[in-house]
Amino acid sequence: MNPAVLIASVYVFALAAFLGYQVISRVPPLLHTPLMSATNAISGISLIGSLVLAGAVRNQLSAHILGFVAVTAATINVVGGFGITDRMLKMFGKRKPQANPSREAAK
Amino acid sequence: MTLTSYFMEATYLIASILFILALKKMSHPETARRGMFLAEGGMFAAIVGTLVGAHIVTWVWIIAGLALGSIIGAWMAVSVPMTAMPQRTALSHAFGALAASLVGVGEFLVHANQMTGVTRGALGFEVMLGALTTTGSLIAAGKLQGVIAGKPIQFRGQNALNLIVFLSMTASFLYFWMHPEVVAFFYVMLGLAFVFGVMLVIPIGSADMPVVMSLLNSYAGLAAAATGFVLSNNVLIIAGTLDGFSGFILSVLMCKAMNRSITNVLFGGFGAVIAEATSNAGGVMREISLDDAAMQLAFANRVVFVPGYGLATAQAQHACRELGELLEGRGVTVKYAIHPVAGRMPGHMNVLLAEANVPYSSLYEMEQINPEFPSTDVAVVIGANDVVNPDARDNPKSLIAGMPILEVDRAKSVIVLKRGQGRGFSGLENPLFFKPCTTMLYGDAKSSLSHLAQAVQHV
Numbered sequence: 001m002n003p004a005v006l007i008a009s010v011y012v013f014a015l016a017a018f019l020g021y022q023v024i025s026r027v028p029p030l031l032h033t034p035l036m037s038a039t040n041a042i043s044g045i046s047l048i049g050s051l052v053l054a055g056a057v058r059n060q061l062s063a064h065i066l067g068f069v070a071v072t073a074a075t076i077n078v079v080g081g082f083g084i085t086d087r088m089l090k091m092f093g094k095r096k097p098q099a100n101p102s103r104e105a106a107k
Numbered sequence: 108m109t110l111t112s113y114f115m116e117a118t119y120l121i122a123s124i125l126f127i128l129a130l131k132k133m134s135h136p137e138t139a140r141r142g143m144f145l146a147e148g149g150m151f152a153a154i155v156g157t158l159v160g161a162h163i164v165t166w167v168w169i170i171a172g173l174a175l176g177s178i179i180g181a182w183m184a185v186s187v188p189m190t191a192m193p194q195r196t197a198l199s200h201a202f203g204a205l206a207a208s209l210v211g212v213g214e215f216l217v218h219a220n221q222m223t224g225v226t227r228g229a230l231g232f233e234v235m236l237g238a239l240t241t242t243g244s245l246i247a248a249g250k251l252q253g254v255i256a257g258k259p260i261q262f263r264g265q266n267a268l269n270l271i272v273f274l275s276m277t278a279s280f281l282y283f284w285m286h287p288e289v290v291a292f293f294y295v296m297l298g299l300a301f302v303f304g305v306m307l308v309i310p311i312g313s314a315d316m317p318v319v320m321s322l323l324n325s326y327a328g329l330a331a332a333a334t335g336f337v338l339s340n341n342v343l344i345i346a347g348t349l350d351g352f353s354g355f356i357l358s359v360l361m362c363k364a365m366n367r368s369i370t371n372v373l374f375g376g377f378g379a380v381i382a383e384a385t386s387n388a389g390g391v392m393r394e395i396s397l398d399d400a401a402m403q404l405a406f407a408n409r410v411v412f413v414p415g416y417g418l419a420t421a422q423a424q425h426a427c428r429e430l431g432e433l434l435e436g437r438g439v440t441v442k443y444a445i446h447p448v449a450g451r452m453p454g455h456m457n458v459l460l461a462e463a464n465v466p467y468s469s470l471y472e473m474e475q476i477n478p479e480f481p482s483t484d485v486a487v488v489i490g491a492n493d494v495v496n497p498d499a500r501d502n503p504k505s506l507i508a509g510m511p512i513l514e515v516d517r518a519k520s521v522i523v524l525k526r527g528q529g530r531g532f533s534g535l536e537n538p539l540f541f542k543p544c545t546t547m548l549y550g551d552a553k554s555s556l557s558h559l560a561q562a563v564q565h566v
Contacts, residue, residue: 005339006225013332016345019127020352026134029360029447029472032454033192035133035353036324040199042126042146043331043350046207048157049338053213054172055163066213068168074206075176076183077199082147083184084195089143091461092136 034088041081047074115160118152119342125149136467189462190419193451194251200327201244207330208237231280233333235300240326242304257313272303317361318372320452325354357453364447366510390541395548400522401562407484409440415449417490424463426556433563443469444476444513446494477514486518490552496537521545524552
């Protein structure tokens, strides 16, 4: 890594940290569990590093195997994380019961 | 740069923007779900971009990993009950961190010779954070699931041993950084990081898990960000940093909600101190019959439910919502008061009640609901103890002094649903239970609540 790239990376890191602080402190406590599971799914972005490790090197079995395990783990993180976040947010999207006559009818 | 590389970089930029937009939309429950679609789109774009632009030569391992991971991930997403959300999230942290540390190890295997000092430093952080988060999260998940005893595991000289492990890990990192040709130190560092993760979490009790979960969330994110530094990949840095900071903010909030510092949670072993320093809040607890309790609720104007983790362990969310709806049907105003650490991870109680179809507009945070208690006719405490302990506010000698509480004791009357006369996880006596306005309804929360609902119908 040459110094110019390092400096650019530090900029990105600092700005992302600032932006993250701004954005995330606006999330209400109501949604803290989905928030954690969503950010966790997003950090499954290490999947792209895993993909490169698993596939971009020729004939190096150890790298392939490490890459395979990493791709599996990261994919679990991404698919499971987004799936469960969506399940939770669906529940929060529901209207108040008064505004939903079908539930009254179901009783 | 070739055309495909440009394409890949473009997808990374789009992914970064979509991730930030998604988190912005998390600020409201109505928009949050749409936000997640954006994030999913961003993730998909980044994956496609990588597969197109990263000069992939062998596809077998990639396809196998993606397929296997998708199956397990989808299965976890569909099958996990909401009560098990903390365990699942902890497991997910473990997987994410494992991926980050393995990418680091792979990077070391393939490119160790061409690395500059800066890259090696980032690599060290990536591998250490990733490894300790992996084992730490596994232990946390085990504790939450009940596979490992939830009680803090402590022994003499624990902090000293932890310090030794930490220092040895740091020393091997430094040695690896200066002498990358000595391969052994890299692996010693990796192994010690795995050990350190275990040591970090075993002394912490289940009730402190909200803090631990948030911290591990933060570490997992920072590990991903460090991966970004190693690979000079901005989308990794951005996504990892967002995750790292979200975890950090949540840990600070959780600590505030317990009035404790992070060091105290990590090294204090709170749950182990049993009952030595309790105030002698003597007196009698008055028991109340189901019918009397139902009568009180049915003729109240304002009722506030205060659910604690005991509600979740008794699986009583649905029974609680049914009782609440019955009361609302009689014209009673029903609200739910949620303490920030009610549950085993930040916001857990909200999810459990939302699953039971309690509309989120009835869920109130501590700051919102506390001023309303004096005008509340009946506060119903279900399986909560320390978060409603007035000692935290009134008794400066109490172990939990200064912890913000739900001021249930200011309500006109309080009904406490409790399994028995035992104490809460901290072993503290709760003066609330001895107050003249408080009555106790003993029994399993779920059956108590459904019996209450029946009794209310017959009033």
